[in-house]
Every structure is written in C-alpha cells, then in structure tokens.
Amino acid sequence: MKGKVADLGINKKIVPARVREARVSRGYSLADLSELLGVTSQAISQYELGTSTPSMAVLMKMVDTLKFPLNFFLKPKENINHNYVNSAVYFRSMKSTPKKLKDAYKYRIQWADEIHHYLKKYINFPEIDIPQFDAVNEIDFTFIEDVALNLREYWGVTKVPIDNVVELLQDKGFIICRLVFGNKKVDAFSQHYNNVPYIILGSEKSAARSRFDLAHELGHLIFHSHIDEESIVKKEILDRIEDEADYFAGAFLLPSDSFSQEVMSTSLEHFVFLKRKWKVSISAMIKRCEKLSLLTDNQIRYLNAQMTKKQYWRNEPLDDAIPFELPYLFKQAFELLIENNIVTPDEILNELSYKKEEIDSLCFLPKSLLERKQRAQKLTLINDN
Template identity: 30%
Template sequence: MTKMIGTRLKLARTASGMSLRDLSAAMNDLVTAQAIGKYERDESMPGSAVLLALSAALDVSIDYLLSQDRVALESVDFRKKASASRREEAQVQAKVLHRLEHYLAVEEALGLDSATWDRPDGAPYPIAAIAEAEQAALRVREAWHLGGDPVTNLVELLEARGMKVICEPLADPIDGMTAHVRRTDGAMLPVIVVNASHHGERQRFTLGHELAHAVLQPHQLSDAEVEKAAHWFAGAFLMPAEILWREIGRHRTSVSLGELFALKTVLGVSVQALAYRCKDLGIFGQPLMRRLYDEFEQQGWRAPPYEEPFAIAKESATRLRRLCFRAVGEGALSASRAAEALGMSVRELDRAMAGPWEDPASP
C-alpha cells in the first residue's frame, strides 16, 4: 500500500510557521503551493526529488514524513492573552505534537514505559470555590513527599512524575498550554508546554498554573474563576503558607523591596507573585498592597515583559536530551534520529555528547 504523507507534512509545516507559499519558496519553487496542498490532503504523493526537497525545507527526515505513527492532542487549554491568534495557537499545537512524536519514539527505542504518570493520590481534586485550590496544592505536595521545602527545579519534578514537559519558544502572548496526548495504543499522557522565551519566574508560575489544570476538577465555577483557582494553586504550590508565615510573619503593615527580593531567590517566584500570595493569605492588607502596586507600576514590572531585577534562571526540560544521549550510546537510536528529536544537527549532537562545556539546557 502506498504511504501517504499528508498529516505529517501539514504538521511539520505548521510547526515551522510556514504557509503553503512559504514552503514552496523555501523549495525554490520546485512545486507550487497548490501542489503542496494536494500532498497535505493526500490527493497526490510527491516523487523522490520533491520528497527530498520537502524534507530539507522543513528540516525533518524523510522517514519522519513517511511514518504512519500518529499521536493526537486532546483537552487542550492555553494560558494566553486575548491577543493570541488562532494561527499562533495552531502553531503551538503542531510544535508540541512534532516534539512529542519524537519524544515517544525515543522512549520506545529504549523500552521505557511512557504510558503512566504518578497522579497524586485522590486527583483530580473537586473544588467548588477558588480558595479550595489551597488544599489541593497541599495534597499534591503531600502525595509527592515535597514537605514544605521550595521546589528548585519544577520541570525535573514534573517529568520525574511522568508528565511530559515541553519547553519551546512561543509567541509572547502565549505563556503555556496543558493537554493530554493520546498515543496510537490509546494511552493518555498529560503534557505541559511552557514558553522557553519567558524568564524563569514567569515560566515557573506557568508550570504551576498548568499543573493545576491537570489535577483540579472544578464544579460550578466560571471560566474566569477556574483561571483564578489555577493561579491560587500555583501560588500555594510554589509558596507554601508555612514558609511565608515563618519568613514574613502572619500580618505585616509594611515590607521592604529588599526583603521581598531576598525571598524571591529562595522560592523562585517574582516579587509580584509573592505579594499577591501574601495578600491571599491575609499577611498583606489592602493599604500595603496599594503601596506595592504603585511601586511595581513605577518600576515598570507590571507591564510586558514583566521583568524584575535578580531574574530566576530559566527552567529547562533536559530529560529528552538525556534519553537521546543514552539511546545513541546504547545503539538503540541512530545519531541522525536523535539529532532530529532534539532539533539539532548531527554535528551539534556530537559536540554536545563530547563534553560538559556545551550548554546542558539547550535546546
């Protein structure tokens, strides 16, 4: 039976951000945009020369285009601004599917089980009020034996628990996304996507927010209230009340920025998120919050890109990289397939595997 490439071709093109005309131009007009559209609709199959040109223009292997393995995203939920376009959302989903297909292929080559995740006991947790997200965050921490300590590397924690975390450069209006990926065998896996272009504090809060969507089960809450509950969960998960009560106290009428920044480096959150959390816990009253809002506004921290001094290091998803190195080392995967999974050239992969001087968080 003739292999068709429509689904894979459209996925790779959308992930690249190219239109049909863009792809045609990238192939030096070897074929028209209309012809590429027919390939994507499986109305025709390209010859070997065109297939090679498509592979080069999209920076994917011919094997990838010809593969019949497919995964699908379900229950997609974005954390975004209103300015995010449908095209930007479609490109994010395509990027995620593109990355996940490679991710699952690497795990399969190593014989690893990727069908389950360590769902916290009792999850998903039903909540009927925004503040009930507080208890849900505590239950996740208890289930994962985190105690009251700060989480130093949130991506590593989530991936160790079986969630798939994808760090990709995304359009600025999109902070992140949560979804479930359905494998060809029917298994469902939770996936969290975070914008690799954002600073560390913003990434960490996005990860906490998206984790909330994976473990909360809201009842009789509006969409806006669900988002507020996810925000509350993220704050409670990253900044447990016990830490704040111990470090800041139960009630404050004044606080210095120096004190907030000192605690920022411990918890890995922005001073703005820290202030909001203290407000939710009743530590800061409205008069103090108004003074802090004014200060944040004057400093320009409440406007995009929301950057503050003493930026927290960016989160990075390194598990796929480690697995690719292992797969190549064990001969379970060719260097070319591993490089494709990581979005780099074979030469770059060889350099990365050769020594520790390469940046471990890239790509």
C-alpha cells in the same frame, strides 16, 4: 508512474496527515503554501486528504520550503492511542495568541510524544504519579488551596520551598520541554496527550517567572482535562480556567500555612529576601499576599506603587541570580543510547525524521549530542611476505 513517490525507488508513500502537519506547524495557510510551492490551494488540500500525490518536483520543493526531511513525509503516524481522549491544549497568554500560532505550536506536543514513544522502546521513564482528586461541581479558591496542599503532601514537599519544580514533575512522570518561542504571544502550553502530561515552556522569562508558568500549567492539567477544544475558546470559560490555574500556581509554590508566616514586612527588600528562598517573583508574592489577605489594601497599593517606581514589573532583583531549571530526561535518554552504542545519532535522526535542530530545540540537547561522528579509517600495512 510519474508524480509518484515510487520515482524515488522506494515503496513507501506520502502520508497525507504529515503534509498537513508540516504546513500547519510552520504557520502556513493553504494559500500561503500554494504561493510558495507554485501549485493551487486545491492541490495542496488534495495532498492532505490523500486524494492525490504531489509530483517529485513539488515534493522536493515541499521538503525545502517546510524544512522537514523527506522521511518525515513518509513516516506513518503509528503512536496514536485511541483508548485515550486527549485534553485541549492550554496556552499561557492564550487570549492574545493568534489561532494560527496556537495551531502551529500544538504539534510540538505530538513531536515530543513521538520522541517519548521512540525512547520508551529502550528506556524506562518514571511512572506517572498524580493523585486523583474528588470531582466537584464548581471549583472555588478554597478547593484549589486544599488540592495544592494535598498534592504537596502526596509528593513529599509539604511546607518547604520546592527546590526544583522541573525535577519534581519529571520524577512524577511529566514530560517537560523548553523552546525559544521568539515572540511574546506564547509563554507556555500543556496537554494530556496519549495519557501523558506534557508541558512546553518558553526560555525567554526569568527562572522565577518560568517556575510560576510551570505551576500554572500543572494547574491546568489537574483541573481542566475535561474541557474540550471548542469550550476552551469561549471567553468566560477561558477567563475562569486562567484565574484557577494562576491561583493554583500561587498556592502550590507559596503554601498558605508556611509562606504566610514569613511575610513580616511591606518593604520590597523583605520580598527580595523571600524571593531568594521561595524562587517566586516578587509580583507573584504580592498577589499571593493579596489573595490570602496577609496585607491590607493600602499595603498592597503601596507595594505595587514601589514596584512601578523601581520598574520591577519586567525586571526584578535576583532575576539573573536564580538558575533556570532545565529538563533533562530526553537528554539523559539519548546519552544512554549513544554512549552504550545502542543506536547511533544517524539512526536516531533517521527514525525520528525531524531536523536535528528541531530535536535539539525541543529536547534541550547540546548541539554536539546528535552530530554525526566521523569514524577514523584504520589503515594497515601491506604484508609483503
């Protein structure tokens, strides 16, 4: 049985979809991986189709090259619910994001879903609580304003600043993760997957800008679940849904009926004061004032000129003072399992079959949480009697 997984003395076989998942999630083309493994692109394609199986030497090289545990390639994809139609993946800054990079990051939502699926065997997560809004033929800004205000009312945050957007959405059934993207091509992305709303945020932005990204992705999940992957790449559709999500983010974070009453000056110092209260960037507040016609065109130009003069477009006052909103649901779930001796860190890692560092990153875990715990050997005296 040369070249078969049975050489390892186990009955499981390589799951072809996992080979493709590992390759694409690392950003490799068939040609890229072919060069790294020393086999043909055709051979890798056959592994991914399941028409042939890699030799043990190739499999071990695949494990080392793609940085996945061996168990990952043997783990069936069991938690796919075919009763649900998954939405497209919405990428912030999508126009400048290479397709290879988008395809790689899309799998992070599937990994988050597998982790969620695993934890739900033991943990009760908040139920999804998103109201249904009437369908309209064309979404305009008036409709978006109404939805933002109605959603705030439904969630009990009618006119006040939202203290913690991550906490609010997690309480309503959203699964939120943070990643260090390590590039400027991706800020955040989201998807309805297996009927669960997932949002993946970057960790490179200020807390205020990250809150806006989160509200932007919320807008996509509310308004654009009907748009498929083929349509979302069309420029006119992409431009439209990005404008709608941006407008929603402003309307949701800065409600028209209460924020408008607080804009009383065109000085940047006044907007710094507002930023401390609303936890929204000055640039986003200026844009919101423009959309609501709270200031004249000349006043908007003056504020933008002042932003440029003070070099505030990238680094604003209070960027370091407003704390990041950290996802905590997965962390709490893992802590509950470990502290109550339901499962061990080793059992978690073996079941999930991802690298520990991958889980730590996606779930925003402290490095020590899933570390192996060394058990002290208990010694006893020999009884001479």
